Amino acid sequence: MSIPKTHPFAFDPTYGMRLEELLAIEPPEEPAGFDAFWEARYLKALDVDPQPMLSVSKLSHPDWHVRDLVYVSTDAFKIGGWLLLPRQGLVKRGLVVGHGYGGRDQPDLNLPVEETAVIFPCCRGLSLSRHPPISENPSWHVLHDIDKRDAYIIGGCVEDIWLAVSTLVTLYPWLSGNIGYSGISFGGGVGAMAIAYDERIDRGHLALPSFGHQPLRLKLPSVGSAQSVQEYQADHGNVLETLRFYDAATAARRIDVPMLTAVALFDPSVAPPCQFAVANAIRKYNEIFILDAGHFDYTGSAEEEAVLRDKIGQFFRVP
Template sequence: MSIPTTHPFDFDPTYGMQLEELLAVEPPEAPAGFDDFWKARYLKALAVDPQPVLRRSKITHADWHVLDLVYISTSSFRIGGWLILPRKGEVRRGLVVGHGYGGRDRPDFDLPVEETAVLFPCCRGLSLSARPPISQNPSWHVLHDIDKPGSYVIGGCVEDLWLAVSTLVALYPWVSGHIGYSGISFGGGLGAMAIAYDPRIDRGHLALPTFGDQPLRLTLPTVGSAQSVQAYHKKHPDVLETLRFYDAATAASRIKVPMLTAVALFDPSVAPPCQFAVANALPKFNEIFILDAGHFDYPGSAKQEAVLRDKIGQFFRVP
């Protein structure tokens, strides 16, 4: 293990917790109506026709056909992204890939998957799906409509992922039942909420997932989007009632499909105990992969990432 010992932060990104303590973190209790809230949103999203439009992208790659993609999400929100298709073999599986809070400017061609149609959506308000009045700055995006539980932007972003699944099913009906999800950080937290209520997703990989244990997330110093939520909470303490409905750890406890979760012992942007709250909430047959650090360069990171990459390849292997 090579957990960073020197860093520029005025707080300890391990929060003084060892692995044993992190593995003991439990998800918070669900607010009344949590499941009904998300099931209703899912049914609403399922009724939307994504109307995907594809065109050849200016981006090219030796192993993948690259297509620019636009589809329609809830509230008629236009979502931009990319679809990549293997040059070799047939499409036998689908994969939706979420992004971090930095957004996405191109597909990730390093995914260790084969015979898979891979969809890279940009969630509403970010990158190719930018639209006023939603800010592209993570510190402001995370606050958009936070005072309105039913229309908080994070819920819309989860719906964007469900419509990404609908898009894959519309384009390749035979992959239905064989669609996975992979997301990091922002995309990891959204993924927990999306997978919990979408039976069309058959497995998921979440790395450094955010939005876990919202009551705890409000109390731990951070440099991530949680910092602006904490500042808002100081002036509007009742916002916790909204946040409890957008808790990735609470949602994770509802997931019933195979999961591979990568969580860090040191992370200045997404507090490790909040990451572990998500991982620990999953049924115990799922695998938790431990990284020394997240959102921070450290010695040995390339080696750990290579091992994780191999695991991801095996996890999403076409049966």
């Protein structure tokens, strides 16, 4: 193991916990009405026609046709992103790839998948889906309408993922039931919520998932968006009323498709206990891949990421 020994943070990003302790973390107590809340949102999202619009991108790659994409999400929100189509072979699988809280300025053109149509959506308010007055700064974006349970922006971002799936089904109807999801950090957290209620998604990869075990997320010292939420809670004191309905670990208990979850032992941005709460909640078909650290450069990171990348390629391989 190469868990970082030195770091610039005023707190310990391992929180003094060893692997055995992390693997024992359970999801938090869930609020009454959690399923009804998300099932109603999912049915609403299914009624939306994504009306995808494609255009030739300035980006090019020897293995992929790259298309700029715009589709319609809930609340008539226009979502920008990219669609990759394989230059070789047929389109046999679909994949939606989420992003971290830094957004995305281009698709990952080196994905280890073949014969797959891949959508890279930018969730509402971020990157190609920027929409003032929603802030692109993660520390402000994560607070947008946090005082309104039904309007909190994270719920809209989950719906943006569902509409990305709808876009794939609209463009390639034969992919329904053969669509995967892959997301890191922010994209891992919203991905857990999306997969839990979308039967069209047949497998998922979550890396360093955020939004897990919200009561712990409010308590454990962190940097980035989690710190912003903690500061808001210190000032207002009522944020958990909303956050309990946006808990990736609570949602993950509902996931019953094959999963590959990558979680870190050291992470200043997404506390490891919160990541493991998500991974541990997935009771079936889940492989947990342990990283020494997340959201931090460390010795051995390239080697670990190469091994994980190979696993991701195998995980999403077309049968």
